[in-house]
Amino acid sequence: MPAQIAQILFPVNVPEAFDYAVPPEMSVAPGQFVFAPIGKQMKLGVVTALKTHAGDRVLKDIAQVKQTKALSASMLKFISWTADYNCVSPGLVLRMVMRSIKAMDPSEMVAHYTPSGAAFKLTPARQLVLDKGGPFPARASEIADRAGVSAGVVRGMANAGGLVVETLPVDAPFDTPDPDYGSAANGGIALTDEQMAAGEELRAQIIRGGFSVSLLDGVTGAGKTEVYFEGVAEAIKRGGQVLVLVPEIALTQASLSRFKARFGVEPAPWHSALGDAQRRRTWREVAQGRAKLVVGARSALYLPFDNLSLVVVDEEHDTSYKQEEGVIYNARDMAVVRGSIAAHAVVLASATPSLESLVNARTGRYAHIVLPERPGAVTLPDIDLVDLKDFPPEKGDFISAPLIEATNTVLASGDQAMLYLNRRGYAPLIICRACGERLKSPDTDSWLVEHRATGRARCHMTGFSMPMPKACPDCKTDDSLTPVGPGVERVAEEAARHFPGARIEIFSSDTAGNPAEIAARMKRMESGEIDILIGTQMVVKGHNFPHLTFVGVVDGDLGLAGGDPRAGERTYQTLVQVAGRAGRADKPGTALIQTHQPDHEALSALAAGDRERFISAELASREMLGLPPYGKLAGVIISGPDVKKTEALAKKFVSLAPRADGIDILGPSEPPIGRLRGLYRRRILVQAEASVNLSKYMRVWRKKLRVPAKYKLHIDIDPQGFM
């Protein structure tokens, strides 16, 4: 047999895989994890390809094959595709895949305890173990934690015959979901005819097998979740694995409980807040093909599924699917790529689909499954605009008379109201009345936000915070710092004045607390213990409040400022979603949106309830301007510690751009955040015709510039943020 070379990709930022010799006694295959030397280190990487050893190149040997499941051919292809498309090195994508090295080994085995039922000497501590130590079987430390006793009590109880011991894996496998557990036939929600037809279409895609993309386009509250559960059930029935992607902040207990109600088990979770042990457990069970139902945030798309047959992207329009740091990618788009490579079904669900997905549905590239109504007699909320020119709030206030009146009406009838403002804290700006100074984040072009609940001034870009100063840091005048503009805390303060006696709570990421606290607040809202909920976008995702019948939007124009070509689309989407919280169960809802721009296309179409009008207008203007989905965009951010050198580097990069037809290069220019964490930033925007392979163009261009140490160049394909 001729000697072999293996190309090995390591989870590091290098442009390509390295060649190694395969020792004659070793056999390796693409996808296998292997240890090989890099410099003085032994590193774990993955074999991406094999070729015959020709010539006399001296190569280092692979040291060892890791005894674990190999990555599939489609996973390898997905890694390289992601890297190419997003202009990053494949090693960085592999690093996202290899999120838990320990998960590659079988789970450690340890003693687990279960009550024996036999008679033994009972003490108060032992009684606690029986009462509070479960669910069993469990490890001594878990039982002790839950029962509030020492682990010694548990072991002593086992010696006394009160508990039986068995050796089980530390990371328990996930329970298997039952596709029929909460189906209509078993007493679950009875789907309407429309929902049933939509569900059947999804089932049919799964049964047919292979690659498909369906856009599940249904108004808020139409029952999209119930419908895609039908697809999930079919995939599980056929033994496949299912991944449901949700926006990170929708990963609440409430939404996981819906999975449990329908499939009898909690899904395997995957998100950024998981601890190492949970991460290891999910990764291993996914890789082994044993976790059949995974619910996760965007990075779950890079888990090494063994037998993936369906990916659902819920709220597919949501901006949190875009990862903005490290490997910059859009999980919604990459989900479709993964589906096409691994030949499985993809479902994109939203009440406000992105224009990209809508155009794909209209041109027939995606199946278009439409749910135009809420089930039963439930109607969509009536949306009206409040022109702030006609109804200005009282001086220093932010809530106009029509919002006050509507809230009063709702409260009088015993229902609930929600006031929406996507701004955390008390005030977005702090100004000195004496000298005009604005409090700014150190080393970053971003204003500090006053948070009165905690008495701090915070930077929402970097997380910097300091106690709210008593005197102006510039002119030293005492008590001269004044809040400018509203945040949710300030709206709550004002609401307390307008609605004395009402039970008001704020719900934003600052006040949300841990998952248990979030769940408790949601419960209070559901059961009517809150009269007015004041919230940021945290309230928009995945919550259904049966008694919420009025939504007031404090600032409907908030998303329209700035240079984002999708500003109108985003505003439209957010406001539809926010308004869509009103009127569930059997109560109709209304929404009022305060605005200075009632004639803006997004707002006027919203008030007219005419989505089609908004979409046609928006698409026409995108087409005219050559913007997505009719053209392509890429952003480049160049950053570094010296402002002149950063500027020069950006200019040099522009001068190196390859000449090509159908490409326009704008910039470099200073973005709104010109300095971030001490680094100066310059932005270049590249606009290309739809026929151009923009990723390839950017890769070729990128290779022409050597970026000096301490400087950075990031390419962002199809940028969603323009700060």
Ligand SMILES: Nc1ncnc2c1ncn2[C@@H]1O[C@H](COP(=O)(O)OP(=O)(O)OP(=O)(O)O)[C@@H](O)[C@H]1O
């Ligand atoms: N056929 C039905 N009968 C009774 N209740 C239903 C039916 N379909 C859906 N529901 C209920 O209506 C509510 C909204 O459903 P669901 O969350 O699935 O809608 P959605 O389209 O995903 O909503 P959104 O876009 O607002 O997230 C849920 O509480 C759900 O249980």
Ligand SMILES: [Zn+2]
């Ligand atoms: Zn001052």
